[in-house]
Amino acid sequence: MNPVDISNILLNENGYFYKKKKSKIAKSDIEKLFRQCLTDKAANKSYEPMIRASLFESGKEVAKYSVLIFDYQQRPSFMKADAHLWERKTGLFIILEHLDYLAVIRKNVSGAHHLYQIVEEIDYSILTNFMVTDTSKFEKIISSNLNTAENATQTKSAEGIDLKGVMSRFSISKQIINAVRLDNGGEKSSITLNTSRVNSLNIRNDFEPALFWLIKIIKLIDVAYKAPKTNSFVAGFAKPLVFSTEIKTLQPKFLFLRFQSVKDALEAGLISDAFTQDDKGKKNKVDLVAFLDSNSKLFSLTRYDARTYSHGNTSIKLNLNTISFRDPSFQEIQVSFGGPDSVSLQEYINLQQQFIVTFDKPDYAYTHRKIFQDHRLLEDLDIFMDTFIAEPHLAKVTSEKGKTTKTSKIFSARSIFGYLESKYLSTVDCMICDDMGTEWGDHISVKGDEITFYHSKYDKPGLSATKLEVVFGQAQKNLAFIAMTDEMVSKRALRWSSNYSKTSIPRIRKHDGSGMTPIESVKRSIARAAGSGNLQAKVYVVINFLSKSQLSASLAKVKGGETFHDQGVTLQILWFVNSLLASANDIGARFKIICRP
Structure with missing residues (x-):
């Protein structure tokens, strides 16, 4: 077997960097890595491996390096069976040791699992x-x-x-x-x-x-x-914290599974197969994208024991320096990357560590093997409170839309709907009541270049995250409808041209008269605003049960480090509002909450 001719090797300045777990990497560690690499690819050595050769600078050894070049065959990705057609590929695995670190250059390398036994990734x-x-x-x-x-x-x-x-x-x-x-x-x-x-x-x-x-x-x-x-x-980004220190004072509350790293691997063609395997070894193909989409959601966690929090069959485990994810359905699915070996989807997700765990403290979250803090969440409480608009009239309402009959032509003045219309109808070009069914918002209004979505909810007064969660969930979901296209509006025309559910209240509460019919006027107003380069999108949540002054007082206690009865609820409200505020900010929409003073 020929020795490696390093003078014939061209390399990109592209490497993976790690910190050694031990002060010295043994020759046997390198040999084991190379063996695992060859086994995973069913590969052959193309040259005699170089193990821990010396790299010199000015006559002095500055590093050790190891080189493995190998070749292997694989079935073309477009062939289901072998068909006597094979692609021949060459792999390169270079390991450099310097100081307390190890750097890797690799091409067509996989299966070197021993690497994570001897190194750890560089801190975020x-x-x-x-x-x-x-x-x-x-x-x-x-x-x-x-x-x-x-x-x-x-x-x-x-x-x-x-x-x-x-x-x-x-x-x-x-x-x-x-x-x-x-x-x-x-x-x-x-x-x-x-x-x-x-x-x-x-x-x-x-x-x-x-x-x-x-x-x-x-x-x-x-x-x-x-x-x-x-x-x-x-430093303006989320602040990374030491996991082992912070986890002692945090209690997991929610798990959010998101799979962009898996989908990126699918998009890049790195994942070649996904399957389950029965007791007889028969493989059954899995629609991985459909499976991921059905599980990309938020799980509410409850404590199972000191280290485990669960939601049905889904759970997380608190380890010394990380959190691991567990679910039998993910464990059953195997994913492969072009070689004969495969790993469970659960193992792959834990390797990628891109799920999110949030805690009883809303400014903390875990992902990417670290706990991060939104360090501005409590610092910007004054700015945060500007999101709330105090409206005295909301302390007097008695329902969301009031009692309606077949002959009703307006909503009750003592309802939130009635308040909204009395407050804004005279100041807007058009307003639609889109409540009930597959609604975009309870009300939608247009004023010049402004399009506003209103989401209303009535309930008994008091600090309550549960009450907010419903209306906020609706507002979050309906952010997708703010960019109203002509096609979208046309599909609502029949609905908007009708009366509100079993009443004589027209859904088009006001129009500017610029069209031949109310719906044509509405279409024209929306098209003019939506097509404007100065479009201002707004989302208003209108609620009677939350008091701005009460929430402000509770948040002041949180910022001051006090412990009090409604602390948990206050923190949840802070998290809910902040999440929707961030989502609206992402699409350039202004978000406000109209509530009791």
Whole structure:
């Protein structure tokens, strides 16, 4: 078997970086990694592996490196059976050891499970800051939202010459960075945080210069560990905390399963198969996308024991430094990545760690192996309270829409619907009552360039997160309808042209008379506003049971660190409002809550 000719190897400056769990990696560890890699691919050694060779600089050894080049065959992805057709591929596995770190360059490598027995991933707070200077430009940021509302934006991608000063301060405190592309004086690099991958945008280089690039990155990481620093722009994002410390004072409340990493792998063609297997070894194909979509939801958790919280068959377990997810249906499904081996979907999700767990403290959330804090949630309470509009009349209402009959032509003045119409009908161009059935909102109004959706709910006065959850869930879901197209409106024309349920109250409560019929006038008003470059979308939740002053007093106690009877409810309300506020902010809509003073 021929030795590796390293002078014939061209490499991208693209590596995965880890911290050693032990001070020294044994030769047997490298050999085991290489064996696992070959076994997973049913591969053959193309060259004699290099194990822990020395890399020299100015005659002095600065690092150890190991190289495995192998070839293997696989069935073409477009063939169901072998059909005597095979694709021949070549894999490359390079491991570099320097200081307390290990760097990996890999191509067509899988199955090296022993790697995570000897290393750990670089900490999130290090990866987000180690290459950042005061003059760094943030060209691209991909982030995940800590908002667990099912219809909220889960992942955001922003790109520009420099995103500092462009991204909203309110938004970024609720996001964690998944990936970032930096420009440091013309040197551009991308960092993918959940895989500890760093990529220079330079073209391919010779073998040794590429290894010295790995060493350069390792030295920057090492400096960041020894002298931690936080860039002021990066600090605006959700704050990473030490899991083992914070988990002692937190109680899990909700689990939100989101599967963007699995869908990304499907989109990239990395996942080749998903199946279940019976006792006789027969494989049954699984529609993985449909399965993921049906399980992408929020689970309310209850405590099972000191380390386990569950919802039916779904549960989470609190480990020393992470949270793991468990569900028998996920354990049954196997996913494969082009080789003969497979892993359970549960194991893959736990490896990716992109689910979210929220706690009894609403500013804390777990994802990506860390606990994060929305550090602005309690700091911005004054701004938060500006979301609420105090309306004295709502203390006098006695129902949501009042009693109606076949001859009713208006809603009761003592109802929330009646209040809304008396308050806003005279000031808008048109208003529709869309309540009942598959509604977009209880009321929708247009005024010039403004389109407003109103969601109303009546209940007995008092601080209650449960009461809010219903109306907020409706408002969250119906954010999708704010961008009203002509086609969408046309499909509502018959409904809006009718009377409100079993009454003589026209659903079109007002129109501007610009069309030949009320519905044509409404269509024209909506088209004019929706097509305007100055469109202002608004979402109002109108409730009688919540008092702005009472909530403000309770939140002041929370901020002051007091313990009181309605503390849990107050925290839940804060979380619900903040989640919907963030979702509205994502689509450029203004969100307000009209309530009792």
